[in-house]
Amino acid sequence: MMIVETDSDPDVWFHMPLRGTGAEFAQWMDLQLKASALVHRRKLTWREKRRTKKFLESSAAMLRDRVEADQAFLFGPIPPQVSPLVLFTKQFACDEEHSPLHLSLLVEPDPAADGHVDTTPFVSPHFGEGLRCVRRWTRPDGGPIMSIAYAWNDAPRDIDLVLKGHYDDPDLLKASFDAIDDFAKSIWIT
Numbered sequence: 001m002m003i004v005e006t007d008s009d010p011d012v013w014f015h016m017p018l019r020g021t022g023a024e025f026a027q028w029m030d031l032q033l034k035a036s037a038l039v040h041r042r043k044l045t046w047r048e049k050r051r052t053k054k055f056l057e058s059s060a061a062m063l064r065d066r067v068e069a070d071q072a073f074l075f076g077p078i079p080p081q082v083s084p085l086v087l088f089t090k091q092f093a094c095d096e097e098h099s100p101l102h103l104s105l106l107v108e109p110d111p112a113a114d115g116h117v118d119t120t121p122f123v124s125p126h127f128g129e130g131l132r133c134v135r136r137w138t139r140p141d142g143g144p145i146m147s148i149a150y151a152w153n154d155a156p157r158d159i160d161l162v163l164k165g166h167y168d169d170p171d172l173l174k175a176s177f178d179a180i181d182d183f184a185k186s187i188w189i190t
Contacts, residue, residue, distance in 0.1 A: 002157065003071070003189070003190045004070070004071050004089045004161070004187050004188070004189055004190075005187065005188055005189070005190050006073070006183065006186045006187045006188075008182065008183050008187075011035075011038075011039065011076065012039075012076050012077060013074070013075060013076065013183055014073065015072075015073060015074075016028075016032075016056070016059075016060065016071075016073060016086060017060070018060055018064045018069060018072055019064065025057075029056055029057075032056065032074065033049050033052060033053070035076060036052070036076065036080050037080075040080060044080050048080040048081060051083075052084060055084060056074075056086075059072075059084075059086050063086070063088050067088065068090070069088035069089065069090055070088075070089050070090055070091055071088065071089045072086050072087065072089075073086070073087050073088075073089075073183070075087070075176065075180070077179070078172065078176070082169060083167075085167055085172075085173070085176065086165055087164065087165035087180070087183070088163070089162065089164075089187070090161075091159050091161055091162075091189075092106070092159060092160040092161075092162070093158065093159060094154075094155075094158045104119065104131060104133075104151075106131075106149075106151040106160055107119065107131050107132075107149040107150065107151040107162065107164075114138065115136050115138070116135070116136045117133060118133070118134045119131055119132070119133045119134075120132050122150055124150075124184065124185050125185060126185075127152035127153075127154055127161065127188075128152070130150055130151050130152035130153070131150065132181075132184070133147075133148070133150075134146065134147070135148075135149075136170060139168070143168055144168070144169075144170050145166060145167070145168050145170070146166065146170040146174070147165065147166035147167075148164070148165055148166075148180060149163065149164040149165075150162070150163040150164070150184045151163075157189060159189075163184055163187065
């Protein structure tokens with residue numbers, strides 16, 4: 001796995017560790033809570049701290065174990081009263097021709113999946129033309145959910161890169177689209 005770097009504002013986007021010891025993750029989480037308090041210019045309540053810790057622990061476990069994500073990033077400006085927004089990266093060895101069809105297979109859901117999908121071209125200064133896919137659907141409990149995904153073919157390195165996240169508050173996610181697009185444009189592979 002190659003490392004994804006970003007030149008985004010470190011006060012807005014935080015690297016989230018997916019591997020390491022429990023003590024290292026706990027130390028990162030304490031720093032994350034302090035950073036969140038600074039971003040929001042107030043002391044977090046114990047409920048906000050507990051909720052955030054619980055969410056981050058389960059997110060890290062799910063991304064590490066089920067999704068097998070390579071890296072994850074946390075969007076700081078999400079209010080501490082709600083779940084944080086986590087975007088993750090995943091790299092794939094590309095053993096076939098780089099093409100728009102191949103790229104769409106990385107970001108678009110199964111055609112049989114429920115919901116609305118909007119896929120558009122997305123240009124990154126580091127990777128060139130890729131795709132941006134926004135999907136809206138309903139969870140089994142009836143609540144709305146939205147995901148955003150970006151994908152690029154990095155032909156010189158023979159890899160495909162996906163950046164993805166989902167959120168159960170579509171309005172809050174939509175309000176963050178500009179910042180997420182800027183973040184997507186800021187990443188590159190070392």
